[in-house]
Amino acid sequence: MKLLIDVGNTAVKYAVADEDNIRVVKENDIEWHKITSIICSQVGKGTNLQAINSRAAEFAIPLEQAYVSSARAGVTCAYPAFQNLGIDRWLTVLAAHALYPTQDVIVIDSGTATTVDVVTAQGQHLGGWIVPGLDLMTTSITARAERVFCDDNTPFLAEFAKNTPEAVKNGALAAMIGLVQSAKLQLDNKSALVLCTGGYGKLIKQHVDLAVFDDLLVFKGLLVWWKNPQ
Secondary structure, three states, X not given: OEEEEXXXXXXXXXXXXXXXXXXXXXXXXOOHHHOOEEEEEEOOOHHHHHHHHHHHHHOOOOEEEOOOOOEEOOEEOOOOOHHHOOHHHHHHHHHHHHHOOOOOEEEEEEOOEEEEEEEOOOOEEEEEEEEEOHHHHHHHHHHHOOOOOOOOOOOOOOOOOOOHHHHHHXXXXXXXXXXXXXXXXXXXXXXXXXXXXXXXXXXXXHOOOOEEEOOOHHHHHHHHHHHOOO
């Protein structure tokens, strides 16, 4: 059984994989005596993994750190300096192409930041964008504009606003939807699959055509990365 670790900007997530079956677990529920290897994606600081490193050493479990390369698992990275691409973005692209190998896929990962990456049916990563996540969008404008305010009770809706909190939140959502539409235009493929993940992935999926939500995308990418060393 493999332990999959996703160290993000604000949280560390864990899952165990038995063959291709992935199950999210809490750190305290990890059955260390059953773990045969650890595969990690690390965007956040390395200090988050001190306890894991200690456990790995205690049980003599090999720990492999995923990294970005110019090509892997049938996907070619768009970045000439591929080392500068975030590992989380690379893993979602690998997973997208492995899951939907005959389709152009737009991956939108909406968390602290929102990232968009595009991979073609031929396995060419075309690059993408990074913008503030929905929460960062709302807090950044309320922090800098004196008369603009918001609240936690106002939902994100895809409609014109009738008050200021709605204007802030609905505007942020409209920006996310527009980001996806812009990607479709640049790809010149209105039927491209939109693969949503991250904390606001379900919300964005509800407002985008031809979209699916996959909360395990980074974990699936870790398995694809591990199974395809070339």
